[in-house]
Amino acid sequence: MRTKGADYVLRKFATYLLVSSLLIWLTAYGQEQEASAQQQVSTNHQQEVDESAIDLFIETQLEKSHSPGAAVVIVRGNEVVYAKGFGWADLEQGIPVTNTTLFELGSTTKAFTGLAILQLEQQGVLSLDAPVTRYLPWLELNYEGVPVNVTIAQFLHHTSGVPFASLASIPIDASEEALERTVRGIAGSELASRPGESYEYATINYDVLGLVIQQLSGMTYEQYMLKMLQELGLNHTLPVSELNNDGRVAKGYKILMSSPHQFPAPIYRGNTPAGYLLSNVDDIGRWLMLQLGNVDVLPAYQSILDRSHDPGTLPQQDQDGNYYAAGWFVSSQGNEWSHQGSNPNYSSYIILRPDQKLGVGVLANINSAYTFHIGKGLVSMFTEEPMPDEEADFYPQLDRIAMGAVFVIGSLILGLLLGMIRLFLQLRREQRGYVPLSSRSWLKLGLVFVLFILYYWGISKLITLLFSGLPLEVVAVWAPSTVIWAIYGIYFIGLMLLVYFAVACLFPYKEHISTKSYDRVIEPDAAKEVK
Structure with a gap:
């Protein structure tokens, strides 16, 4: 118990x-x-x-792209988790890229211009559904020969019908009037499709929007953008024409003979709203966080930032199934916003995953598809997705093809030069003599001229096909110089062949001249002696 x-x-x-x-x-x-x-x-x-893994990936891609330099920024949530410069801002002077080095943005500029348009709409200054002629009365455009209305929204979403090849109409111009001159260059032109019916990317669409901004704000496009950028806290982003100290800007390069060469591109001030803002990765990091809604900004700005990712009620898809909003390609699920930028000697890529609060920005001082691949690859590293296939880098491939063509063309030109030297030596030694053309010879010479014309026509058509309708002077700015050498070499071969056959036809070798034909070129007295 x-x-x-x-x-x-x-x-x-x-x-x-x-x-x-x-x-x-x-x-x-x-x-x-x-x-x-x-x-x-x-x-x-x-x-x-994991900076070592990121560094290795970026450096490997830059080596493949022959890029002199680049800068990369990665944001996650409300934090910049990576920002770094690589390589050289000036290869010849040995100046390295840093976080403050400025690069031309190329077409990633369009998102800034698109935001400014949405701001004017928010302020009640313009309507996206209004025809552009309400603000630019002289900008009439035709479809099948008939004037049609093109709305501001259609320019914004690249459904205006303005063709891609309108790029060729943008003039080399550094004056303050360059923007209006650029837009006036398409006034009265024929559209490739009825406005609103199909998507076709045309960079000049955003130059039209830039001129609308200028017209309605009472400021130049550059002044309006500087004001907006400063309000957004992007104090190192500015139009190229507003730059006071070009020592902060990375030198631009083009690929030539498989290596980068500095290339001072022409000035296209009239294309500023579509491709000529400058920025660095410090500002791009803030720009990414603004898109993701992770930094404090005036409520009015946050509203239009959100709207800038909306492609509208009747969007048109591009070949990859993306929609085009206000300067952003938006995936069909809406879970990715991105844009590439390409200028003749710079490239950029910006990609955001809003659901994962992730953003990547890549800037480079060469035009390369690897800028895009770096951005996509970094997203894959952070999201543990399969690494994307490398994009075919068009310009190095074109450079290699053109180098091979230049070698072959050079060999042909050398052979023809030797043939022409031999021909003129024979003329000097009087081994050849002039004979008035017979009807058969005229026929031969006429056939040579016809073939010559067909040769040049065929080359022109091939160039148009290969370069999407852009003329040779535009191709010369964008493509590797080896391409232009090859094209001029092909033209030169045609000219040399024409000269060779014409001389050979007019001055035949004397051993092949009949007695009757030869009598025409000797003195009359000598002819009697022969008889």
């Missing part, structure tokens, strides 16, 4: 045992959770800031 005291002791012992067990379990659980949390933090930290 247990006593009351014994029961008390047992109850007390059981209580102590229960409490001790609970404390031990809680301690063990807490340590396990802490270890798990530390492991997760370590994993996430490694995933976000």
Whole structure:
């Protein structure tokens, strides 16, 4: 029989045992959770800031692209987790790329112009559904020979019907009137499709929008953009024409003979709203966070930033199934916003994954598809998705093809030069003599001229086909110089062949001249002696 005291002791012992067990379990659980949390933090930290893996990936791609330099920024949430410069801002002077080095943005400029258009709409200054002629009365455009209305929204979404080849109409011009001159260059032109019916990317669409901004704001496009950019806290982003110190800008390069060569591109100030803002990765990092809604900004700006990713109620898809919003390609699911930028000697790529609060920006001082591949690859690294296939880099491929063509063409030209030298030596030694053309010879010479014309016509058509209708003077700005050498070489071969056959026809070799034909070229007295 247990006593009351014994029961008390047992109850007390059981209580102590229960409490001790609970404390031990809680301690063990807490340590396990802490270890798990530390492991997760370590994993996430490694995933976000594993600089050695990121550096290696970027450096490998830049080596493949022959890019002199680049700068990359990665944001996640409200934090810049990576920002770094690579290579050279000036290869010849040995000036490295830093986070503050400025690059031309190319077509990623369009998102800034698109935002300015949405701001004017928000202020009640313009309507996206209004025809452009409400603001630029002289900008009449035709479809199948009949004037048609093209709305501001259609220019914004590249459904205006203005063809891609309108790029060729943008003049080389550094004056303050360059923007209006550029847009006036398409006034009265024929559209490739009825406005609103199909998507066709045409860079000049955004020059039209830039001129509308200028017309309605009472400021130049550049002045309006500087004001907006400063309000957004992008103090190092500016139009090229507003630059006061070009020492901050990376020199631009083009590929030539499989290596980068500095290329001072022509000035297209009239194309500024579509491709000629400058920025650095410090500002692009903030721009990415603005898109993701992760930094404080005036509510009015946040509203239009959100709207800039909306492709509208009747969007048109591009060949990859993306929609075009206000300067952004938006995936069909709406879970990715991106844009590439290409100028003759710069390239950029910006990509955002809003659901994952992730953004990547890449700037380079050469026009290369690897800028795009770096951006896509970094997203894959952070999201643990399969690494995308490398994009075919068009310009190095074109350079290699053109180098082979130049070698072959050079060999043909050398052979023809030797043939022509031999021909003229024969003329000098009087081994050849002039003979008035017979009807058969005229026919031969006429056939040569016809073939010559067909040769040049065929080359022109081939160039038009290969370069999307762009004329040779535009191709010369964008393509590697080896391409132009090859094209001029092909033209020169045709001219040399024409000259060779014409001389050979007019001055045949004397051994092949009949006695009757030869009598025409010797003196009459000598002819009598022969008889």
